[in-house]
Amino acid sequence: MNKEVLLEVKDLNVYYRVYEGLLHVLNDVSFSLVEGERLGLVGETGCGKTTTFRALLRVLDSNASSRGDILYKGRNVNKMSQTELLNTRRTEMSMIFQDPTSSLNPVFKVGEQISSVIRANLQAKGINYSENDIKNIALKALSDVLLPDPERIFESYPFQLSGGMRQRICIAMSVATERKLLLADEPGTSLDVTIQAQILGLLNNLVKTTGMSVILATHSLGVVRETTDRVCIMYGGEIVEIGPTRSLFANPFHPYTRALLACVPKLTGEGIAEGIPGEMVSYLNPPKGCRFQPRCSFCNEDCNRTKPKLTLYEDDHYVACHKADL
Amino acid sequence: MDIPILKLSMLKKYFPYKKGSFVKAVDGVSLEIFRGETLGLVGESGSGKSTVAYTVVGMYEPTNGQILYNDQDISSLYKFRSNEIKGKIRIVFQDPNSSLNPRRTIRQILFTPLKLHKNDRYKGFPASPEALLEEVGLSSIYAYRFSRSLSGGERQLVAIAHAIATNPDLVLLDEPTSALDVSIQAKVINRLMDLQNRYKLSYLFITHDLSLMRNVAHRVAIMYLGKICEIAQTKEFFEKPLHPYTQMLLSSIPVVTDEEEQLKPKKITSRGEIPSPVNIPPGCSFHLRCPFVTDQCKKLDPDMKELEARHYVRCHLYK
DSSP, rough: OOHHHHHHHEEEEEEEEEETTTEEEEEEEEEEETTTTTTEEOTTTTTTTTHHHHHHOOOTTTEEEEEEEETTTTTEEEOOHHHHHHHHHHHEEEOOOOOOSSSSTSSSSSHHHHHHHHHHHHHHHHHHOOOHHHHHHHHHHHOOOOOOHHHHHHHHOGGOOOOOHHHHHHHHHHTTOOOSSSEEEEETSSSSSHHHHHHHHHHHHHHHOOOOOEEEESSHHHHHHHHHHEEEEEEEEEEEEEEEEEHHHOOOOOOHHHHHHSSSTTTTTTOOOOOOOSSOOSSSOOOOSSGHHHGGGGGGGGHHSOOOEEEETTTTEEEEOTTOOO | OOSSSEEEEEEEEEEEOOGGGGEEEEEEEEEEOOOTTTEEEOOTTTTSSSHHHHHHHSOOSSSSSEEETTTOOOOOOOSSOOOOHHHHEEEEOOOOHHHHHHTHHHHHHHHHHHHGGGGGGGGSSSOHHHHHHHHHOOGOOOOOSBBBGSHHHHHHHHHHHHHHTTTOSEEEESTTTTTTTTTHHHHHHHHHHHHHHHHTEEEEESSSOHHHHHHOOOOEEEEEEEEEEEEHHHHHHSSSOOOHHHHHHHOOEEEEEEEEHHSSSSSOOSSSSSOOTTTSSSSSTTTTOTTTHHHHHHHHHOOOOEEETEEOOOHHHHH
């Protein structure tokens, strides 16, 4: 691979201070992303997908603290000054959220919201602009995301549009400003399957045409399989398996990945597995060794004591498990 | 063939909207559910599938059409129904957080239906809240807890226990697992299947997840803008989908294995969005999104046709 590494996360730890004590949510999360790559981040509710995104943008809640290195184009996000950070957010990274209803302001027209994003972006880049330029860029972005009649949408309020259209507007905001990295947090979850397919297809096309990189967080294994190049499987704030999408789905090693795949209802109609016993790990007092160990049917004393490291099993396919070769 | 547990004939439910116009949520739905059968009712949001369930259970009064329970007309509101009917048709809602009373213990919640429907139960049916909890696979120590101390999946199991407390014939499941993670969903679905086998329950399973229906339902019906487009036996439905909308839905499902990929119909690219049920397009309501649209589709609404044994489809493509 000769493509440049865009983002590198090394040993990212995130803690939340709450009434009951200190929650150790992300535990040594490491991954990297090259330019134009689509990376999937999969796991169940509460496994730390959104926390990872918030840590990448440094928009964690005030009771959180993050440790570790987030290298974006070689610069450490965690050590940037406020102005540098703001500039990065305005020109390089952007995020789209699960619920397009609440990520747009209901009292401003769509056009004003897109324009303000573009204005901030152009200012940060130090480019001279006129209001007319901004409108043209916005209209072009709206038609890039295949919205019918951009002029009308520009003058609409968010409540006049459907969920799929609002999600397209959120994507248009990052297209208009030529971001390098798009963090998509469950972009299709609140939408119907047909609309979800349209949105994911759109994202795929944008990656091809604009060369931006996407990190897609979702709990749907089917979605990542169809839209990403590489996948990280997360459980309890840790990455348990990471590998190229094709080989990971064809040959999953980690017991959690296997159990999760077995739970997904299949079109072949072979029935549904019993589900994974036990409950999601408590971050207040996580197990010392492997965090999946209390729910794992293969565990032994090793798993109890030491935390497994991500080890290479196949081409570019890493697994964090003591028993994965079984 | 025996009498269906539930039969809907041309059921309509319109809600008044601005200036004499109506939201046609359900616009002529006919279907039958037999004893021990699961009928999957699938559709996008806004297609009217939940309204069907709410009308059947008596939360809404139908605008037109009939609801027959064992050949007996029950097209009235819940409060006018007999106690027996209320106990025989029960519903489980999507969000267990809002369907369980946060101020009552699980025992109190489960005790109410047991008390109200005392006479309708037969021997061998769980008669106490604790027994009901064990019936759905929860420990009886949960009885003295509040719903807030339970996880999402456990709450949904309590809601299911509440629904089966009266020994019902028909349970309407309104997206019971769409708020849950897949590993939890698997548990809840397996419990539901156990209960169905044990008590010969019939389910009307409302969902937008077609792959789930492949594993759970005996028959599947697709709804679009208040009307049913296609009904068939599950196996046939997935092997030979006929309606273009069914094909579009099937081809949009994200799948996890290569075998599944081959089962999907040839890619019909999804386009457009479901129109508003206030202005249902004339002719076939799907014609705006259909890739095979003809002039006929724009003018004439197709009728339901039985193409093969118990495989009904509503489309002009099939004569």
